[in-house]
Amino acid sequence: MSEPVRVAILGATGAVGTELLELLDYRDFPIASLKLLASERSAGSYLTFKGEKLLVEAVTENSFEDIDLVLASAGGSTSKAWAKTIVDSGAVMVDNSSAFRMEPAVPLIVPEINPEAANYHQGIIANPNCTTILMGVAIYPLHQVQPIERVVVSTYQSASGAGARAMEELKVQSQAILNGQDPQPEIFPYSLAFNLFPHNSPLNHEGYCTEEMKMVNETRKIFKAPNLRVTATCVRVPVMRAHSEAVNLEFAAPFSVTEAREILANAPGVKLVEDWQGNYFPMPRDASGKDEVLVGRIRQDISHPNGLELWLCGDQIRKGAALNAVQIGELLIEKNWLKPTTSMANISQ
């Protein structure tokens, strides 16, 4: 039995924060104390944990003094603002934002792929981008058998990826449109209801948006494959929760569909969902609330002898964010890697 630890959730009132609360309970995470932190906006409100009402506090300089592990999901600027305070107070932050992911001194962890890298932290461990985690869990088991040379991925990303207020906007907007109104979007730049649009994160000079480049760079870092060729097109779709991805993989030599299916049927964190007769494959509604990444439609790429095609759906809030963070916390406790550190020397602030 692991020694219980003192946990804080930074961003406890958000879509990922509330899921973190649920997962800590459902997975029986060894908790000595639990502190819920958010902005001034929700300070004074209450959230329920194991049937008990817990006060939400505004984050302050003193918030982390009695904390071992911070699960942060309050956006990149909040993580950047509090990282030094957290590390200086001896806690370890598992950060769901993109603020530190590509820092060489910050491990970027998917426990099914590179758990050993979590030992080399200096107080901060990054949780990868949701689309990267979901794809990584599904394709890494194949990459281990035969290295992937190139990945071409198209994503179909739900509203949940933009947070709780974005999910509410999709719901309210859908109802309003059905009532004959045309409301102005506030969270997304365009109406998402009855619509879709290329991911609206900033574009680089090559025409790729930030979300797409996260898939490229983070996959390379997690796989320890700096030369892996990855190209992505990320699209926001009017789905409430759970992302989908169409993935084309090119290997050095042919990879049989039968073998790929066998490997994925036994891969950690993956559930094979393939009913070829019934034409039934993974769907975001089936993936919602599930821990596993659902994978199906594995088929030979008819345009390339070494290519495979597959389709996946995974809960963005769960494995794409909260569950992965909780698994990292469990790994740190189990391996006794939750060592306090006082150095952010190699991490830019």
Ligand code: A2P
């Ligand atoms: P709050 O509810 O007080 O705004 P989501 O990703 O679902 O939008 O959630 C974001 C989470 O991050 C919420 O819990 C939100 O709290 C929290 N948050 C946003 N900005 C800050 C901030 N400056 N300091 C602390 N928490 C913040």
